[in-house]
Amino acid sequence: MSVVTLKIDGVDVAIAAGSSVMQAAQEASVEIPRLCYLEGLSTVGSCRLCVVEIAGINKLLPACTTEVREGMDVTTQSPKLQDYRRMVLELLFGEGNHVCAICVANGNCELQDMAIAVGMDHSRFPYRFPDRKADLSHTQFGIDHNRCILCTRCVRVCDEIEGAHVWDVSQRGEFCHITSGLDQPWGDVDACTACGKCVDACPTGAIFRKNDTTGEKVGDREKLEFLVKARENREWVR
Amino acid sequence: MDINELHAMAEQEQLRRKPHRIRYCTSAGCVSAGAIAVKDGLKAAVKDGKLDNEIEISSVGCMGLCARGPLVKVEPSEIFYENVTAEQAASVVSTCHGGATDAKVSDLEHPFWKLQQPIVLENRGRINPERIEEYVQVGGYQSLHKALTDMTPAEVVEEMKKSGLRGRGGGGYPTGLKWETVAKMPPGQKYVICNADEGDPGAFMDRSILESDPHRVLEGMAIAGYAVGATHGFVYTRAEYPLAIKHLQKAIKQAKKFEFLGSQIFGSGFDFKVDIRIGAGAFVCGEETALMHSIQGARGNPRPRPPYPAASGLWDCPTLINNVESFANVAPIVRNGGDWYASIGTEDSKGTKVFALTGKITNTGLIEVPMGTTLRQIVEEMGDGVPDGGVVKAVQTGGPSGGCVPADLLDTPVEYKSLLKLGAIMGSGGMIVMDEGTKMVEIARFYMEFCREETCGKCVPCRTGTVQLYELLDKISKGQGTAKDVEQLEKLSYMVKEMSLCGLGQTAPNPILSTLDYFKQEYLDLLQSPADLNGNKIEATANAPSA
Amino acid sequence: MSVQNQPTATVAPEKPQKSASDNKSKKSDNKSKKKESDRRYKALDMTMKRHHYEADALIEVLHKAQDTFGYLEEDVLRHVAKGLKLPLSRVYGVATFYHLFSLKPGGExxxxxxxxxxxxxxxxxxxxxxxxxxxxxxxxxxxxxxxxxxxxxxxxxxxxxxxxxxxxxxxxxxxxxxxxxxxxxxxxxx
Amino acid sequence: MSRTVVIDPITRIEGHAKISVYLDDTGDVSDARFHVVEYRGFEKFCEGRPFTEMAGITARICGICPVSHLLAAAKTGDKILAVKIPPTAEKLRRLMNLAQLTQSHALSFFHLSSPDFLLGWDSDPAKRNVFGLIDANPDLARAGIRLRQFGQTVIEKLGARKIHAAWTVPGGVRTPLSEESRQWILDRLPESFDTVNLALDLFKGMLDGALKSEINVFGEFPSLFMGLVGADGKWEHYDGHLRFTDSDGNIVADNLSEDDYANFLGEAVEPWSYLKFPYYTPLGYPDGIYRVGPLARLNVCDSIGMDAADRELQNLRDLAQGVPTSSFLYHYARLIEILTCLEHIQALMDDPEITSSRVRSQAGVNSLNAVGVSEAPRGTLFHHYKVDDNGLIESVNLIIATGQNNLAMNKTVTQIAKEYIHGIGDGQDIPEGFLNRVEAGIRCYDPCLSCSTHAAGQMPLHIQLIGADGNLLTERYRD
Missing domain, CATH: 3.40.30.10 (Glutaredoxin)
Structure with a gap:
């Protein structure tokens, strides 16, 4: 396997060719903000938080989908990136109805973490207050579309890891939402195995266990990575 | 089929022809202006005069001057009549035998015609798009024959590179380089896609080409397939273009019948087939990765590039994707050589470009001009300016991805580089003229409404940024905005431009940014109170027209 | 859009039948019998067969379904999902992405x-x-x-x-x- | 010429309200009204939310007594699950409510009301607050602050936060009490007892002297009283049944269940206030006036069931020569309740089961309509939810303690205004001390207007004098 060397925020990293800038950053212990990226799942590059600057390229590129190249010089933090990331988060907070105070994921929410990481304490854009619903029809889990940021981790984990493809995105643009089955109540979808992987994959409080109340959702996100590696490498011990 | 049969087919068509032909335009523009009634009138006149053996009434595709439809052309005298009515049909028929007509003759010396240089539209008014014989009669499929028998794939690619042709869909990537990249990918399954998902409002170049000369596109695709090593092509077209779909379907059927498509074309070892895929109403599918998802039966969500389709496209195979106009240029380039094509146009931009000239302009229609023609020539000379003595305020190019060029910059030549410098783009060819009555904030809002409704919703900046941009524009245009809103509008525009995943989002703020550049005073005049945050009266500094 | 809903004329006489299948009386035997007898489903099946039941043909099949039925009712989407071996949510996601597909009946x-x-x-x-x-x-x-x-x-x-x-x-x-x-x-x- | 005095907003209460004083042609008071002018839409925006979130949402109604809402919401949730919660969970919930009563009453007495008593009705308004109290009587002020802190710390030790601790959940509570916390509570109890006894002695002394006349003026009128009592008729704050008594100590209704609240409680609406006017339906509106809160709880119970507190209760009843019916005695009742709470906390700390880790019952939605009740510091609090099959809220009704005292509060301000305000001529200002007494009439009830209107707003003061012709004569603002 060939190895390429590159610089991430001035740190030299050597990593297998074909890896992503995101993986290289992890190797270099550089934290890159992200929401749609989850180790073990395919990448979609949709949240745009992980965009980085690469010397010699005049476009911002997402770290999760950009392959490493020999001699790359990557900057993950700059005033411009910080400013743009903050705006992305402001847009996300304005788009849904994110009320941390009563959210199951309060204190354990990646959206919240990202807001803190980029210093977003309020949104300069007006809140849209969309009329969205919660679906508690499943016996064990619930989905509250108010808190969904459309990262599609649930869609991917259900399709790629569990193989049930309960979820998909329907509609378009601002009306996009996560749909179960034929836009049925989640509890009515035959394909659901109630495995709970989407609960663990969800970065916010959108998908949760039904008995969880404020701040009680403590997602085990590493579990998916563990599961993927367990299957690939036959290592069933964490 | 071999070359002799091809020539024989052309000859036969020549022999079949009657001494006179009257061509009527069947494009949507002329049809909705009454072309069908005119056709019925022409046919009736021929029948009544028992002239069936002498005069042939035949349809052609778009002849360009849509504003003055229905258009009728008489051959071999090559006289164009404008605004023909059913009542005038009989007198037009009579002109074949020296009769007189009160139908208005089009002035072919007018700049509208004179400044055009038809390459893509070279068969305009000359062939019936539904008859392959007519295409062959004007030299059709000879370029394909030449490529397959006289040239290696590498030589074809070389000619394309020499031609300097750049992607006519809007991106402007050098076509030859793209072909070369695909050609150099390891052998195996490769695809050719013709992007006919012409979604820009105000653009109908591709529709017109497909409706009027579908074989030219198929021939271009087949040559491309040969050059890059692909055996399967797709035309992805909008469902909103039923006539284009019909003509294309018919053309494919005919081409298969005469073995211009299929296996071992012209006796070579080259196989190529073309399928049509019909879109279902999604502007974003004009984006190449979204388009490929759509062909594969999925939601039209774009994906990050790289990998580019040339490396990994349809079903992860190397895929060449060009738009209709690009493919329509291929046959002439192969026929006449890349150097010939490169001799037309300017240093930066070679060849010709087709534009749909619309909006507040007298001569709306379809034109093909050499690169380097100035906007002023197009708008004022060819288009005869704004009707009823109005004044041009701006010209919008590139649709929702483009920008507005103000009237004082109309001397800018049509070139990729010079348009980009003005914050506009070449785009696919929509050119919309706006007069003094046009409110630029309103125009920006219109385009943002379009983008807001057409964003696929995958990436955050585009999905929700367009909504917030629209709301800001709406607020400002209603006179409820503040200086802070204008500042936020600009900041957010840059963010959406730089952060969005695909071309739709990356260019969506262009109409805002270019109107902010050239017409900022119009924004400021709409503010709640014309004062900045410090209470000072605000006025735009640069390029503000006196309005 | 201009090309959709063109089969209004062919759909209209069958309206009573359609509204019957709309009724959510979930008696599957009854329903499948009805489906068999419904030539519109046959037309849809032929289209799917022509595309070798390839999942990639979803949009082509939905076009056909929309042309045949006038709009994409729930049973039709289920039928397509079954025929093309696709998850329901995938079919629904595609059907709602494209503006030309309508999940509600249009006007005459x-x-x-x-x-x-x-x-x-x-x-x-x-x-x-x-x-x-x-x-x-x-x-x-x-x-x-x-x-x-x-x-x-x-x-x-x-x-x-x-x-x-x-x-x-x-x-x-x-x-x-x-x-x-x-x-x-x-x-x-x- | 007649006119109206408006005090808006009233200070040293939770929330935003104003008082209008209507003067007749001679400048005497003809009427006075207590208006609540805030509005919030809690009942509306809970619709469509999972019932499990109700504790978290409704706790946000108020920063002073969120525990009351947590408990009412959790109890309503228990009924939706149709489970019996583990015994330790009930004890811990009780512990939290006792701590909440303690801290809220301490706040009311020491921070909000005692400046009037200790510094004087007519003292400088700029110093007539807890800071003035610290200057004048630092030991008492500090003890009061520490007593409140004790209550808050107990809440924090249970729920990990001082306010809005989302710790009570349908089915029980989220975390058990640690041995360490139990020990901390035990350690701090003696000091707390000392403080409340000090305050009791001080206040009792004043009731015999400086504040003697106020008892007859601040809301002295007959009315019904409502509150929870235990199965044995003892003082209750968490469970039990509802009882109405009258001013003569007769039991008017007993063994009422909160489930049937709609049968005996009506809610009237007046155009001049966002605060509803609940009344006891058998007597109609406005004759069905009843009072809730500390004094009502002491009036409806047979006894408290704790030694020291029962001694003080007897003292109160002796002072009133029967049933205490003056709202001024709410202050006294509050101190007695603090003592009661401390004794109950002491008892719970001695219960070996209190640190058990079995604190939560799990179940699905089993009942679609449920009413929960708890005794908040200010009185009885009802939560009524209807949910769909999946547990999403379809409708919510909240009946808040303060609202139930609305009729009584209006009656009290009228009574006080008539007593103190006479012959106010045109252009003549009302002495500030008089206005302060009118406000203090409201503070007897320690109203929580945020809760009662589910409202948002600030709390400055606004007074208006309005003539008989309805014209505004003068205004005064206090920020």
Whole structure:
């Protein structure tokens, strides 16, 4: 396997060719903000938080989908990136109805973490207050579309890891939402195995266990990575 | 089929022809202006005069001057009549035998015609798009024959590179380089896609080409397939273009019948087939990765590039994707050589470009001009300016991805580089003229409404940024905005431009940014109170027209 | 859009049957028998077969379904999902992404107002507003009697004739509100 | 010429309200009204939310007594699950409510009301607050602050936060009490007892002297009283049944269940206030006036069931020569309740089961309609939810303690205004001390207007004098 060397925020990293800038950053212990990226799942590059600057390229590129190249010089933090990331988060907070105070994921929410990481304490854009619903029809889990940021981790984990493809995105643009089955109540979808992987994959409080109340959702996100590696490498011990 | 049969087919068509032909335009523009009634009138006149053996009434595709439809052309005298009515049909028929007509003759010396240089539209008014014989009669499929028998794939690619042709869909990537990249990918399954998902409002170049000369596109695709090593092509077209779909379907059927498509074309070892895929109403599918998802039966969500389709496209195979106009240029380039094509146009931009000239302009229609023609020539000379003595305020190019060029910059030549410098783009060819009555904030809002409704919703900046941009524009245009809103509008525009995943989002703020550049005073005049945050009266500094 | 809903005429006589299958009486035997007897499902099956039941043909199949049934009702989507071996959510996601697919029945007649730039510049928005007022519905809606749907189109490519409308497949250009309203009335009277 | 005095907003209460004083032609008071002018839409925006979130949402109604809402919401949730919660969970919930009563009453007495008593009705308004109290009587002020802190810390030790601790959940509570916390509570109890006894002695002394006349003026009128009592008729704050008594100590209704609240409680609406006017339906509106809160709880119970507190209760009843019916005695009742709470906390700390880790019952939605009740510091609090099959809220009704005292509060301000305000001529200002007494009439009830209107707003003061012709004569603002 060939190895390429590159610089991430001035740190030299050597990593297998074909890896992503995101993986290289992890190797270099550089934290890159992200929401749609989850180790073990395919990448979609949709949240745009992980965009980085690469010397010699005049476009911002997402770290999760950009392959490493020999001699790359990557900057993950700059005033411009910080400013743009903050705006992305402001847009996300304005788009849904994110009320941390009563959210199951309060204190354990990646959206919240990202807001803190980029210093977003309020949104300069007006809140849209969309009329969205919660679906508690499943016996064990619930989905509250108010808190969904459309990262599609649930869609991917259900399709790629569990193989049930309960979820998909329907509609378009601002009306996009996560749909179960034929836009049925989640509890009515035959394909659901109630495995709970989407609960663990969800970065916010959108998908949760039904008995969880404020701040009680403590997602085990590493579990998916563990599961993927367990299957690939036959290592069933964490 | 071999070359002799091809020539024989052309000859036969020549022999079949009657001494006179009257061509009527069947494009949507002329049809909705009454072309069908005119056709019925022409046919009736021929029948009544028992002239069936002498005069042939035949349809052609778009002849360009849509504003003055229905258009009728008489051959071999090559006289164009404008605004023909059913009542005038009989007198037009009579002109074949020296009769007189009160139908208005089009002035072919007018700049509208004179400044055009038809390459893509070279068969305009000359062939019936539904008859392959007519295409062959004007030299059709000879370029394909030449490529397959006289040239290696590498030589074809070389000619394309020499031609300097750049992607006519809007991106402007050098076509030859793209072909070369695909050609150099390891052998195996490769695809050719013709992007006919012409979604820009105000653009109908591709529709017109497909409706009027579908074989030219198929021939271009087949040559491309040969050059890059692909055996399967797709035309992805909008469902909103039923006539284009019909003509294309018919053309494919005919081409298969005469073995211009299929296996071992012209006796070579080259196989190529073309399928049509019909879109279902999604502007974003004009984006190449979204388009490929759509062909594969999925939601039209774009994906990050790289990998580019040339490396990994349809079903992860190397895929060449060009738009209709690009493919329509291929046959002439192969026929006449890349150097010939490169001799037309300017240093930066070679060849010709087709534009749909619309909006507040007298001569709306379809034109093909050499690169380097100035906007002023197009708008004022060819288009005869704004009707009823109005004044041009701006010209919008590139649709929702483009920008507005103000009237004082109309001397800018049509070139990729010079348009980009003005914050506009070449785009696919929509050119919309706006007069003094046009409110630029309103125009920006219109385009943002379009983008807001057409964003696929995958990436955050585009999905929700367009909504917030629209709301800001709406607020400002209603006179409820503040200086802070204008500042936020600009900041957010840059963010959406730089952060969005695909071309739709990356260019969506262009109409805002270019109107902010050239017409900022119009924004400021709409503010709640014309004062900045410090209470000072605000006025735009640069390029503000006196309005 | 202009090309959708064209089989209105063929769908209309079968309406009672359709509304029966709409009834959510979940007696599957009854339903599958009905399906077998429904030649529209046969037509759909033939299209799927022609595409070798390839999942990639989903959009082609949905086009056919929309043409055949007039709109994509739930049973049809299920049938397609089963035929192409696709997850329901995937089929639903695709069906709702594209504007030409409709999950609700449209009106007997359609009036499409082109809202492209050229038409916009020449007053299409005002035209649309007048039609909305006349018909008492918003763009994208169907009158309560199911007679006519009012739709907007991105650009129908007849910019030379702006503002343009399409009533039941027929394009008319250079419209005024009065002319369009008259054409609608004529269409409804037929 | 007649006119109206408006005090808006009233200070040293939770929330935003104003008082209008209507003067007749002679400048005497003809009427006075207590208006609540805030509005919030809690009942509306809970619709469509999972019932499990109700504790978190409704706790946000108020920063002073969120525990009351947590408990009412959790109890309503228990009923939706149709489970019996583990015994330790009930004890811990009780512990939290006792701590909440303690801290809220301490706040009311020491921070909000005692400046009037200790510094004087007519003292400088700029110093007539807890800071003035610290200057004048630092030991008492500090003890009061520490007593409140004790209550808050107990809440924090249970729920990990001082306010809005989302710790009570349908089915029980989220975390058990640690041995360490139990020990901390035990350690701090003696000091707390000392403080409340000090305050009791001080206040009792004043009731015999400086504040003697106020008892007859601040809301002295007959009315019904409502509150929870235990199965044995003892003082209750968490469970039990509802009882109405009258001013003579007769039991008017007993063994009422909160489930049937709609049968005996009506809610009237007046155009001049966002605060509803609940009344006891058998007597109609406005004759069905009843009072809730500390004094009502002491009036409806047979006894408290704790030694020291029962001694003080007897003292109160002796002072009133029967049933205490003056709202001024709410202050006294509050101190007695603090003592009661401390004794109950002491008892719970001695219960070996209190640190058990079995604190939560799990179940699905089993009942679609449920009413929960708890005794908040200010009185009885009802939560009524209807949910769909999946547990999403379809409708919510909240009946808040303060609202139930609305009729009584209006009656009290009228009574006080008539007593102190006479012959106010045109252009003549009302002495500030008089206005302060009118406000203090409201503070007897320690109203929580945020809760009662589910409202948002600030709390400055606004007074208006309005003539008989309805014209505004003068205004005064206090920020």
């Amino acid at each position: 007649h359609t009036c499409v107002v082109c809202l492209g730039t050229a038409c916009h510049v020449k007053g299409a928005s005002e035209l649309l507003a007048d039609l909305e007022a006349e018909l008492g519905i918003k763009v994208g809606e169907t009158t309560s009697d199911g007679k006519i749907s009012l739709l907007g189109a991105r650009c129908i490519g007849t910019c030379g004739l702006a503002p343009a409308i399409v009533i039941d497949e027929v394009v008319s250009g250079k419209q005024t509100s009065e002319e369009t309203i008259k054409q609608i009335k004529d269409a409804l009277a037929q």
